[in-house]
Amino acid sequence: MSESSEPSGIPIRRRRPLRRVLLAVVSALALATAGATAAQGDAPAPPTGWTRVFVDDFNGTAGTGVNTSNWQYATGTSYPGGPANWGTGEVETMTSSTNNVSLDGNGNLRITPLRDSAGNWTSGRIETNRTDFQPPAGGKLRVESRLQMPNVTGTAAEGYWPAFWMLGAPYRGNYQNWPSVGELDIMENVQGRNQVWATMHCGTNPGGPCNETTGLGNSTACPNTTCQSSFHTYTMEWDRSVTPETIRFSVDGTRFHSVNASQVDATTWNNATNHGFFIILNVAMGGAFPDAFGGGLDGDTRSGVPMVVDYVQVLSAAGSTTTPPPSGTxxxxxxxxxxxxxxxxxxxxxxxxxxxxxxxxxxxxxxxxxxxxxxxxxxxxxxxxxxxxxxxxxxxxxxxxxxxxxxxxxxxxxxxxxxxxxxxxxxxxxxxxxxxxxxxxxxxxxxxxxxxxxxxxxxxxxxxx
Known part of the structure; x- marks a missing residue:
């Protein structure tokens, strides 16, 4: 769960024990090339049985903003009338400036947190205009992005909080009904750790059937290469073709977490899922989640290291006709x-x-x-x-x-x-x-x-x- 707008307080979001973040010496070369990336490809074609319902490959002229037919900017330090600091204690001001959110000319989006001479942070947060992403009856929805987390580790990464996530459509314009309307965190990372979290939020806060503010989550290391050093593909698959209805999370095709309707009561599940969702990409700085792993956002934190996004796409699969069980032997x-x-x-x-x-x-x-x-x-x-x-x-x-x-x-x-x-x-x-x-x-x-x-x-x- 990214810095979802929680109605009260600043949550400590993880039940996992705190671990010491290893200090890393960042060489001058590494600092100079921290955000460098090669040109990326377009989103892969849908597999057999799937239909693409949304895609943005972030192709465009370097230094331009996102396609506002697809995305809207969330700016400032909160939603209008919503909790301060986006409900999580993060310290940046979100902007629509191309200094913080821009295309790189190589088929990528960059969301770049920056600190000014006074020590104030700015960053970027974009959300899909569409709020109708959900599986068809008896079918499936797949939401995925290929991205590289900010390539910074150790003390230079303290306070970094990149995320790729979704909020239930009833949240837009209300801003006081979290977590009952549902939140699906496909990728979260803090402190430059080689670790990705996936979480579902639902129910009531604090506590409740979904263990808020922690939520129903799990984490894993990125496979083969670290989350920071390479692009990885982060996927949520929401499956209404099975009983109980199940939401699965994976990185590079390997599932590491799932949540299903039998884990909570029917009312909680229905309130969290019986509607569309919208997608969010952002990089927060500071807040409760980084604090749970040592925090330390200060002058040592490196400014200007972007999350780089190759593509975001949404696929849908209709309910399939399967072989029914026989009536006899x-x-x-x-x-x-x-x-x-x-x-x-x-x-x-x-x-x-x-x-x-x-x-x-x-x-x-x-x-x-x-x-x-x-x-x-x-x-x-x-x-x-x-x-x-x-x-x-x-x-x-x-x-x-x-x-x-x-x-x-x-x-x-x-x-x-x-x-x-x-x-x-x-x-x-x-x-x-x-x-x-x-x-x-x-x-x-x-x-x-x-x-x-x-x-x-x-x-x-x-x-x-």
């Missing part, structure tokens, strides 16, 4: 389509991109499961389980696809391990031995991993004697 020895489950937890359904693939289930991570009822094995024992699977999991991420009978808490009768197969639609048919099974059973596919990230998609499965 299932044949254990014919392909059982994975999307024909009778019940599930943590599972999403998507179109399989290869010819004839139909649908697959995805977003499968530790603790997820799918139930397939009334699977008939006959009187001759099945001894093998086969599944068509794919994985685009990151390096070092793997897990088990397990088969359990009649209860998902029963011991597995067999399993196989799966790691990256070359992509989320790079399919492999994997066999596993199982204990002999006869008769008719409810079959649970369960997914177990030592990491929280997604590790597998499943297209179909069956059994062999």
């Amino acid at each position: 299932r044949d254990a020895y014919s392909a059982i389509q994975a999307e024909s489950y009778d019940s599930q937890s943590g599972v999403s359904t998507e179109t399989t991109t290869d010819s004839g693939g139909g649908q697959n289930i995805g977003s499968l991570a530790n603790g997820d499961w799918a139930l397939f009822q009334n699977v008939a094995f006959g009187s001759t024992a099945a001894t093998q389980f086969i599944a068509r699977v794919a994985s685009g999991a990151g390096s070092g991420v793997s897990g088990l696809v397990e088969v359990r009978l009649d209860s998902r808490t029963n011991a597995p009768i067999g399993s196989f391990s799966i790691a990256n197969t070359g992509g989320w639609q790079s399919w492999r048919t994997v066999p596993a031995n199982i204990s002999g099974v006869t008769g008719t059973h409810d079959v649970y596919l369960t997914f177990t991993s030592g990491q929280p990230q997604d590790f597998v998609n499943v297209n179909w499965f069956n059994f062999r004697r």
Whole structure:
């Protein structure tokens, strides 16, 4: 949750223990090139099954402002009538000046905090004019940005607070109904740490079902390269095709946090999600979140290091037609389509991109499961389980696809391990031995991993004697 406008007080937003920020010596060369970036590409084309509903690639003449058909500037130190200092204790004044918010001529937006000779800070905060971003009924919404956090660390980064986030549409013009109207923080960072936070805010403040002012959040390190030194892609996927409705957060395609409707009461979830959202990009200076990790905004903090944004885009996917569960028994020895489950937890359904693939289930991570009822094995024992699977999991991420009978808490009768197969639609048919099974059973596919990230998609499965 970025510096969302909270109706009272200055929150301490994180429940994680404070850690000492390591001091870094910043060389003169690093300081001179802290904001330098190469030309970036346009937003990637939507995957199969997705439609683009908004995009800004920030193409334009260097030194010009943002496209005001897409964006509006939030200026000053608060919304009109809203809480002071944007509700978080940050100290900058937001402006529409191209000194703080401008295109760089290479396909990027730069939001640059600056300190004047008197020690006062200015920065930039832009919001989409549109407030209608939400998934269609039974469908999905994906909001993503490829960006580089301000490339500054150590004491020079103290007080920096870049963010890419969303607020519920009812907030615009009211400014007193946070957090009940919902906030979705896709990327937050403070103090130049190699750490990204994602959070959902909802309910009441303080406390309430969403643990405010902390919210329902989690964090992770940026993969492969640090958040500050490189561009990374930060994504929120809001999925109404599953039960319970789920919102997932990822960096570079690796999910590290999710929140679903079963975690709070129905009224809280409905108030936070049953409406559109608008998108915000900003760099705050100082405030409660940096203070929770050492704060220290002072003369040592380096002025003029921008957050650099390659693109922002919003994609939508309509509810898909999936194979329904059969009314009678299932044949254990014919392909059982994975999307024909009778019940599930943590599972999403998507179109399989290869010819004839139909649908697959995805977003499968530790603790997820799918139930397939009334699977008939006959009187001759099945001894093998086969599944068509794919994985685009990151390096070092793997897990088990397990088969359990009649209860998902029963011991597995067999399993196989799966790691990256070359992509989320790079399919492999994997066999596993199982204990002999006869008769008719409810079959649970369960997914177990030592990491929280997604590790597998499943297209179909069956059994062999």
